[in-house]
Amino acid sequence: MPESIPAQMAAMQLVGHGGLDQLVYNQDVPVPKPGPGEVLVRVTATAKNNTDRKAREGLYPTKDKDDTTSFAIGGSPTLTFPRIQGADIVGRVAAIGAEVAETRIGERGLLDFNIYGSDRRDINLTPDYYGHGADGGFAEYVVLPSDQFHAVNNPELSDAELASMGMCSYQTAYHMLTAANVGAGEHVLVTGASGGVGTALIQLCRVIGAIPYALSTEEKAAPLYELGVAHVFDRRHMDDFTAQVREATGGAPLDAVMDLVGGDATMRFIEAMTFDMNARTSYPRLSIAGASGSNVTEVMWTVIYLYQVQIFGVSHGTRVEAEQLIDWIRAGQLKPVLHAAFKLSRLRECERYFVDRGSNFLGKIVVVPDSQWAEHGVPYTLENV
Template identity: 30%
Template sequence: MLTSMRAVELVHFGDADTAFTTRELPRPTPGPGQVLVRVLATSVNPLDLQTRRGDYRDQLALPAVIGNDVSGVVVETGPGADDFRPGDEVWYLTPIFAGQGTYAEFHVVDQALVTRKPAQLSHVEAAGLALVGVTAWEALVERAAVRAGERVLVHGGAGGVGSVAIQIAKALGAEVVTTARAADHEFVTGLGADTAIDFSAGDYVSQVRALGKVDVVLDTVGGDTLTRSPEVLADQGRVVSIVDTPQPQNLLAAWGVNATYHFLFVSPGQAKLAALGRLVDQGELRPVIGAVLPLSDVAQAHALLEASAGNGRRRPRGKIAIAVHPLDEPPHQTTPSPHPAGASATSTQP
């Protein structure tokens, strides 16, 4: 039996090129109610960038293995973990800042957080959907309570959370407006967005207001979205923000439209993953994987996620996945077909 595993540890807070080291660590052992999973794929999220930079240094002792998405295969079960057997293909989202992360070949998790992987998804796709999917679901369904016929504004529709949120909002029967660069308009409308607005070509507020007020705003980008959301909200509109960087604090305008604000730090759960799996099975949701890198290239994956027009690089659409073990299927990029989502198209990764 293997007693060690390869893992990528965060050893220094700071720049990606000096922050990580690949090491052999002891392979974890499942305790009561836990399962040991052979991690086939994980992914990189903005939360990982913030953790690496040191935004949450008070909650993390170094060295540490970070990462929160898993798709893989159960290899061992602990006492009382009777819901799964070795060989089961599973996916899940780990608790944030609790225990070992997922940049490793094996991971131990409470079986109560684990769900069987949708058969239609590859492990790369499932790993790329877990955290962003749960985030978008919790934002739109549990917090904003989006209803059929409402108009939803998704900021950053070409990003990881945004690309999933567009599809979930459409599945809920909403009209979807999204902000994206002009080069991404065909992409986001292919996901199901009814209208795409180029945020770099003028004031997005005036462009949204020309369409009519919106019932829900999902903020995935920060900046002045919190303070400006009341300018586009219908009466009793709702705003959900997943951004925890400082923003302007004067929300007085929200009073005038009876707005409700929600600030979301996502939590894992089987029910949310199961709901996402049903949407996948129904052909209404497909993850968007913009790039796939091996575990040894975690630092490069972080740098790619941080790419922007300001530093002369383009961030991939959707998610950046990490292939931890050799996969049965080749790494690929997935782009959903126009809503309702059908079979995915594949191409080589960028």
């Protein structure tokens, strides 16, 4: 039986570019209504992503590195204020629009977070996403495309755990691998390995048969080994990085690097792929989907073209990749890496924790509406992890 839908809801609204003061908790936001082909979802958990902070602070320059701007690959900015952020949404279908089957009411699902620029299934050239170009999941309700809200009924996965496997991290990770054509048996370095994309990359390498290596810290080595890495390199000790790679791989160069860091380490990664070209059977490949180290890197282009290093920029993936990931989640081939949950009303505190996270941090943080906290958030509070 359809649930009673309130007229107003609580939501965290981003009211402008800037600091945490731009996040305003509003309990009188109108509940949106689903249109044709859409579903109204009662949100139970939404994963926190670094793109939430970067969009808030305007850290997506494409011309001047000092620009304060939003994600605008489609040609013009789509981030308007107020905006409800939050891309990796889990919840229950509460109501449907025209052209959607009534049987979907009550269904639990996970969102494919993309706002696709076309109907193409194999390419995504002008990506945008929910929580940026349209309202997202940092609210009690959200309207989403019915064909992108994928049912996941696995009883072993809680809603918070399912949100931690959201497409913003997992689809980005998978597209990093597919763009670089990574295959079974290849040695793959994952930088930023303890975060959401990093932990997804490690698991996805194992699913496709590649051998993942992690760049992280010694304190996080044990859980990274449990997740499936062959070796953990300490990012604080990289002066002899190529020698460390030789030892860890038995003398083989890295086949590919999945980089979320950028900055000064980039040339070290390239050297670790090119120190013995005679031992390679494929071109060196560098997939980049983040720049937590620095947005600007000095690169020797002679090294790039003489060693034929292939560089792939990755922001979002495709419909086909999203559906493959959903299949793997349903089949139990991917596991949640959930660090903690925060109440929606405490999103500012959550943001501070996310930025200042310490040596014990691994995986994802999820945000749970206060009205859903007792059922979906309490087991994952910081005190319980």
